[in-house]
Amino acid sequence: MVINPITDGIVLDHITAGKGMQLYKILNLDELECSVAIIKNAGSKKMIRKDIIKIDKVIDLDFDVLGFIDPGITVSIIKNGKVEKYKDLKLPKTLKGVIACKNPRCITTTEQELEHVFKLTDSEKGTYRCIYCDAEAKSK
Amino acid sequence: MKHLIDILDLSVEELQELIDTAKDIISNPAKYSEKCKGKKLATLFFEPSTRTRLSFEAAMMELGGNVLGFSEAQSSSASKGESVSDTVKIVSCYADIIAMRHPKEGAPLVASMRADVPVINAGDGGHNHPTQTLADLLTIVREKGRLDNMTVGFCGDLKFGRTVHSLIGALSRYENINYVLISPEELKLPEYIKDEMLIKKGANFKEVTDLEGVIPELDVLYMTRVQRERFFNEADYIRLKDSYVLTLPKLESAKSDLSILHPLPRVNEISVAVDDDPRACYFRQALNGKYMRMALILKLLEVK
Numbered sequence: 001m002v003i004n005p006i007t008d009g010i011v012l013d014h015i016t017a018g019k020g021m022q023l024y025k026i027l028n029l030d031e032l033e034c035s036v037a038i039i040k041n042a043g044s045k046k047m048i049r050k051d052i053i054k055i056d057k058v059i060d061l062d063f064d065v066l067g068f069i070d071p072g073i074t075v076s077i078i079k080n081g082k083v084e085k086y087k088d089l090k091l092p093k094t095l096k097g098v099i100a101c102k103n104p105r106c107i108t109t110t111e112q113e114l115e116h117v118f119k120l121t122d123s124e125k126g127t128y129r130c131i132y133c134d135a136e137a138k139s140k
Numbered sequence: 141m142k143h144l145i146d147i148l149d150l151s152v153e154e155l156q157e158l159i160d161t162a163k164d165i166i167s168n169p170a171k172y173s174e175k176c177k178g179k180k181l182a183t184l185f186f187e188p189s190t191r192t193r194l195s196f197e198a199a200m201m202e203l204g205g206n207v208l209g210f211s212e213a214q215s216s217s218a219s220k221g222e223s224v225s226d227t228v229k230i231v232s233c234y235a236d237i238i239a240m241r242h243p244k245e246g247a248p249l250v251a252s253m254r255a256d257v258p259v260i261n262a263g264d265g266g267h268n269h270p271t272q273t274l275a276d277l278l279t280i281v282r283e284k285g286r287l288d289n290m291t292v293g294f295c296g297d298l299k300f301g302r303t304v305h306s307l308i309g310a311l312s313r314y315e316n317i318n319y320v321l322i323s324p325e326e327l328k329l330p331e332y333i334k335d336e337m338l339i340k341k342g343a344n345f346k347e348v349t350d351l352e353g354v355i356p357e358l359d360v361l362y363m364t365r366v367q368r369e370r371f372f373n374e375a376d377y378i379r380l381k382d383s384y385v386l387t388l389p390k391l392e393s394a395k396s397d398l399s400i401l402h403p404l405p406r407v408n409e410i411s412v413a414v415d416d417d418p419r420a421c422y423f424r425q426a427l428n429g430k431y432m433r434m435a436l437i438l439k440l441l442e443v444k
Contacts, residue, residue, distance in 0.1 A: 103245065105243075105244060105245045105265045105266065105267075106244065106245050106246055107224065107242070107244040107245060107246040107247045107249075107250055107264075108246070109244070110244055111223050111224060111225065111250060113223070113225075114250065121336070122335075127332075129332075130246070131246070131249065132245060132246020132247075132249055132250065133245035133246045133265070133267055134245075134267065134332070136332060
């Protein structure tokens with residue numbers, strides 16, 4: 001299967017196989033008017049199978065969301081046919097407005113205007129805690 | 141401006157400073173009787189409390205300051221739907237310092253982000269209760285003369301018991317503490333607290349379900365109440381509420397210098413007969429709470 005190289009755009013590589021569509025939805029890529037390619041189950045020496053997303057335009061991406069959902073992703077930003085920036089995503093230290101606290105006792109359940117903020121407390125286990133109530137969330 | 145939301149907001153040095161101030165207040169109360177003259181403490185209690193609120197109020201009065209506030213959400217604008225943020229913004233106009241209790245976890249943190257005056261967490265749901273921990277620490281220091289090198293048993297509701305979580309967090313910064321965690325399976329210490337406060341710090345601890353078997357080992361026994369208000373299911377509360385009751389016969393095998401602490405109120409988990417035993421420290425502990433709150437108010441108001 002051949003997908004043409006992009007001149008200006010973004011390549012999300014090393015996506016855990018099967019997560020490509022999830023990312024497509026979460027990043028609202030369906031709303032873009034440019035070409036977007038999702039390659040599922042591509043062969044990979046490192047991962048055996050991986051997903052890849054190619055976006056034919058440079059857009060603002062929330063790297064925190066990406067890092068939280070799939071911290072192994074690599075991001076290449078391509079301009080004039082060359083990789084201008086390459087980023088290994090890591091788990092972000094803070095997540096603001098990415099996930100909602102599910103603790104029914106948390107103040108965020110009653111004070112609706114509060115931004116849900118989580119801090120990374122254990123990078124090995126990918127554990128985040130709500131800054132208000134300490135409820136746990138894990139990177140998926 | 142400094143707030144006290146979590147006991148870990150205070151360094152070990154700051155804790156020692158508060159303990160030293162509290163001891164000085166005990167020795168020289170007259171010296172402190174006008175330290176907060178002209179200052180006002182607002183006690184914003186969105187959830188019922190007797191000793192914590194009265195202790196805060198007594199603390200401010202003994203420092204020569206004044207007190208205003210409310211003791212239940214129904215008598216505040218919260219009953220009209222006002223947010224915590226707005227309430228504290230308004231109260232900041234009237235008071236120099238705020239003590240807040242709220243049933244929602246994290247409410248005092250939200251308050252501290254919005255308030256123009258120091259905020260003290262006087263208990264937020266099952267989450268934190270740092271001033272109770274200050275009372276606990278002063279009690280241990282006064283009874284034992286130290287905060288390190290001892291075996292501390294925590295008994296009862298270790299899952300929802302916020303005082304247990306805060307005290308374990310505070311003690312985890314002192315040397316050579318052995319923890320004995322005594323609870324029914326359903327009310328065990330949450331994994332994340334065990335992991336972050338004990339396992340990662342290499343602390344010695346064990347989890348047991350039988351109080352009598354471990355009581356001879358203990359230097360401090362921290363009893364807790366199974367709290368009805370933390371259960372969504374009444375049947376679970378009724379099943380677990382009588383899990384541990386401390387009686388004089390159970391104390392026969394305990395050390396002669398054991399210190400029995402309880403954050404109070406108790407229901408039936410410590411027999412009234414134990415009250416006259418010199419090892420029962422819980423009423424002295426309530427008094428210590430007032431002294432530590434006095435020391436804390438002085439510190440946060442930066443009164444010398």
